[in-house]
Amino acid sequence: MALLRIAEVTKEFGGLKALREVSMHLDEGEIVSLIGPNGAGKTTLFNCITGTMPPNRGSVRFLDEEIVGLPPHEVARRGISRTFQHIRVFGQMSVLENVMVGRDFKGRTGIFSALLRPPRVGLEEADNRKHCVEVMSLFGERLLPRLNQPARELSYANRRRVEIARALASGPKLILLDEPTAGMNPHETQQVVDLIRLIRDRGHSVLVIEHKMKVVMTVSDRIVVLDHGEKIAEGPPGAIATDPTVIHAYMGGRRRAQAD
Amino acid sequence: MSFVKSVLAHSPVLLIIAIFAGVPPFFTNMYHLQVLVFIGIYAILALSLNLLNGYVGLLSIGHAAFYAIGAYASAKLSIELGLPWVLALAGAGAVSGLFGYLIAKPTLRLSGIYLTLVTLGFNMILFLVLQNWMSFTNGPLGIMDIPPPSLFGCVVSSRLQYYYLILALVLATVFSMHRLMTCRFGRALTAIRENELAAEATGVNTTRYKVQAFVLSAFYAGIAGSFYAHFVKYISPDSFTINESFILLAMLAFGGQGNLIGPVVGAAALILIPEIFRPLQEYRMFVYGGVLIVMMLVRRQGLLGGRSFRLRLTRFDPAPAGVYARGDKFLPEG
Numbered sequence: 001m002a003l004l005r006i007a008e009v010t011k012e013f014g015g016l017k018a019l020r021e022v023s024m025h026l027d028e029g030e031i032v033s034l035i036g037p038n039g040a041g042k043t044t045l046f047n048c049i050t051g052t053m054p055p056n057r058g059s060v061r062f063l064d065e066e067i068v069g070l071p072p073h074e075v076a077r078r079g080i081s082r083t084f085q086h087i088r089v090f091g092q093m094s095v096l097e098n099v100m101v102g103r104d105f106k107g108r109t110g111i112f113s114a115l116l117r118p119p120r121v122g123l124e125e126a127d128n129r130k131h132c133v134e135v136m137s138l139f140g141e142r143l144l145p146r147l148n149q150p151a152r153e154l155s156y157a158n159r160r161r162v163e164i165a166r167a168l169a170s171g172p173k174l175i176l177l178d179e180p181t182a183g184m185n186p187h188e189t190q191q192v193v194d195l196i197r198l199i200r201d202r203g204h205s206v207l208v209i210e211h212k213m214k215v216v217m218t219v220s221d222r223i224v225v226l227d228h229g230e231k232i233a234e235g236p237p238g239a240i241a242t243d244p245t246v247i248h249a250y251m252g253g254r255r256r257a258q259a260d
Numbered sequence: 261m262s263f264v265k266s267v268l269a270h271s272p273v274l275l276i277i278a279i280f281a282g283v284p285p286f287f288t289n290m291y292h293l294q295v296l297v298f299i300g301i302y303a304i305l306a307l308s309l310n311l312l313n314g315y316v317g318l319l320s321i322g323h324a325a326f327y328a329i330g331a332y333a334s335a336k337l338s339i340e341l342g343l344p345w346v347l348a349l350a351g352a353g354a355v356s357g358l359f360g361y362l363i364a365k366p367t368l369r370l371s372g373i374y375l376t377l378v379t380l381g382f383n384m385i386l387f388l389v390l391q392n393w394m395s396f397t398n399g400p401l402g403i404m405d406i407p408p409p410s411l412f413g414c415v416v417s418s419r420l421q422y423y424y425l426i427l428a429l430v431l432a433t434v435f436s437m438h439r440l441m442t443c444r445f446g447r448a449l450t451a452i453r454e455n456e457l458a459a460e461a462t463g464v465n466t467t468r469y470k471v472q473a474f475v476l477s478a479f480y481a482g483i484a485g486s487f488y489a490h491f492v493k494y495i496s497p498d499s500f501t502i503n504e505s506f507i508l509l510a511m512l513a514f515g516g517q518g519n520l521i522g523p524v525v526g527a528a529a530l531i532l533i534p535e536i537f538r539p540l541q542e543y544r545m546f547v548y549g550g551v552l553i554v555m556m557l558v559r560r561q562g563l564l565g566g567r568s569f570r571l572r573l574t575r576f577d578p579a580p581a582g583v584y585a586r587g588d589k590f591l592p593e594g
Contacts, residue, residue, distance in 0.1 A: 050461055076463035084461075090454035092518070093447070101451045105463030109444040111472060115436055121443060128444075166462055 001064060003028045003205050004049070004080075004174055009058030011044050011229075018044040019055065019229045026174070031196060031206045033216045036226035037249060042209045043085055045226070046176050049207075050082050051075045063173070077105050079173035083163040083180060085209070091152030095143055098151050098162050099132040102169030135168045138198060157188050168199065175199060177208040181215055193219050217241065225249065277431065284423055293419040297491060299531045300426030301484050304433050306511040306523035308480030313509075314517030315441065316473045317453030318368075319376045322383025323508050326478040328390060328500030330356040330485025335403045335495055336396075345409035349486045356482025357475045364474035368467055383502050390497035402496025409490045422491055429487060433480055434520050440476070441520070449473055453518075514555055516565025525563055 002025040011019040019041045026032050034042045047053040049060055051072040060068050067075055081102065090098050107124045114121065136143040139161045146154060151162050160180060167175050177196070181189045189212060196219050200206055210216045216223060216237070223240040225233040227249040233240055240246055287293050305327055312318045334352035337343045343351065367378045390397045397403070409416045409425060416425055440446055448469045451459040460466050489495050507530065515526020533551060537544035555562065 052457065052461065071465075072460040073463050073465045076461060081463075082461055084458065088455045088458035090451050090458070092454055093450055097447055097450075101447050101459065101464065102462045104444045104447060105465075107444045111440065111445060111476065114440050114443045114445045117439060125443060163458075170463065 005061045007059045009048055009055045011055045017229050022231050024224050030221045031200050033220040033223045034209045040226040041229040081167040081172040082176035083167050083178055085178040087159045089151040089159050089162050094148045095151055095162055096147040099165045099169045100128050102166035103128050132169050136165050157184050174205045179209050290419050293423050295535050297422050297426050299528045300430045301488050302527035303430050303524045304484040305508050306527040307433050308477045309508045310517045310523040311477040315449045320379040321376055322379035322505050324500045324504035325383040325386040326356045326481035327485040329359050330482025331489040331495045334486030335406045335489045338407055352486035353479045353482040357479035360475040360478025364471045368470045387497055404494050406489050406493045516562030522564035
């Protein structure tokens with residue numbers, strides 16, 4: 001059974017069809033890349049999945065349940081978390097707090113227990129902290145020494161890492177990464193590639209939007225190509241690299257594609 | 261002695277509390293105590309507004325409405341129903357919180373300036389209702405002879421007793437807000453302020469938290485209103501105009517928002533400035549305005565804005581995040 005099954009999703013902005021009847025699926029434990037030229041509808045598809053912008057038509061089924069129409073926080077609770085193309089960390093909060101917010105929906109502390117502080121609250125906080133620190137240890141020395149720094153003081157790459165850690169904190173079944181290597185140097189990019197594999201090995205499935213072909217070709221189990229809101233190709237990296245429609249979409253009709 | 265030292269080292273807040281508790285009894289001038297009491301009232305109001313403006317980032321510019329509701333509710337409860345003060349206080353908070361809920365629930369679909377306009381409109385409407393609903397609020401004549409607070413049979417009568425009462429209320433406000441803000445609840449509110457879209461996508465039910473913050477904020481304002489009613493013993497709609505709301509906003513702008521110290525400092529400063537410059541008579545408002553303008557030019561975030569203070573209330577604060585030695589393995593707590 002597919003973990004995520006998107007069927008004929010259409011999203012219109014006024015007269016513009018950002019997505020036209022896109023269908024795809026993602027199995028448990030898979031790394032699927034979503035590629036396509038700018039404006040192809042990749043981020044829109046993410047928004048349709050997470051409920052940020054529900055599609056006009058079509059269905060998105062996660063764990064065999066329809067999730068179209070659920071508010072984003074509910075989708076997150078079901079086990080889909082995401083990062084953003086433009087970094088959206090909570091700037092004034094510390095790195096640790098940022099990541100803890102990612103797991104907070106698992107907690108039960110409300111207003112009254114916050115005021116009265118039964119022992120459960122302390123345990124919940126400690127447990128949350130422990131998990132978050134464990135998640136951040138995936139990034140080696142990058143985040144752990146900066147736990148109490150405000151996130152806005154971090155470097156660009158580290159803020160991306162905070163975002164990924166926040167998305168991982170709740171232990172989601174599926175994580176959507178929107179251009180995780182944007183603005184990173186080759187070395188950092190390679191670390192992200194390793195990280196994506198590591199994430200998969202920890203039992204999360206990954207759907208990733210990526211522009212760097214080297215990353216896409218090395219990390220993906222399967223690639224889905226969007227162009228002008230339509231799915232034009234889908235398949236393993238080797239097949240996509242030589243697919244004439246994909247080459248046409250990217251290169252504008254030239255015969256030769258460069259995989260890199 | 262070392263115990264005292266360690267307490268002080270951990271919590272400079274305790275020292276400040278000790279000063280506030282220990283010094284005022286030596287005041288001989290009742291007027292000074294009166295000013296201190298008003299600072300206390302406005303500190304609670306500014307803190308309650310800070311919950312919305314500072315933590316959640318919802319701009320409410322009609323906060324005096326909840327102050328008014330608390331004052332009128334408390335007056336009505338203790339005069340008409342003869343409730344003891346403690347119940348009237350709690351009732352005032354509850355009624356005010358209820359109104360907060362009624363306002364927040366439908367309007368939080370709005371965002372930014374539209375929500376702000378609703379709060380402004382609510383303040384204006386409430387003022388007109390208080391002014392014209394003769395049978396209930398006695399209109400512009402106001403409600404007189406509100407009984408003084410009594411605790412365990414002791415009637416609060418002297419200025420000093422009122423001072424200690426408001427000091428206790430301010431401390432209760434600060435401590436309870438501190439507890440709210442140093443756990444899941446506070447993180448969610450701050451996350452909404454920092455980036456609502458990301459907060460929603462990470463599982464924070466933003467609407468629910470915003471409503472809760474609104475209710476809490478109204479609750480605290482209602483408590484302040486109740487104290488005001490029982491302190492001055494007379495309330496009229498004139499005390500709860502839009503002007504009052506703007507004074508609260510100015511306090512946040514001056515002291516800084518987003519932490520629990522800034523609003524208190526802002527309240528103290530903006531109450532003190534007109535009092536200190538009283539000899540200048542009507543020109544003192546120039547000083548008041550001038551100070552605000554200078555503050556905006558020199559330090560836009562307010563005196564203590566834009567940072568978070570650890571109040572270091574040791575027993576309640578979360579443990580330090582763990583020890584990390586570079587090049588070493590990460591050592592979890594303990």
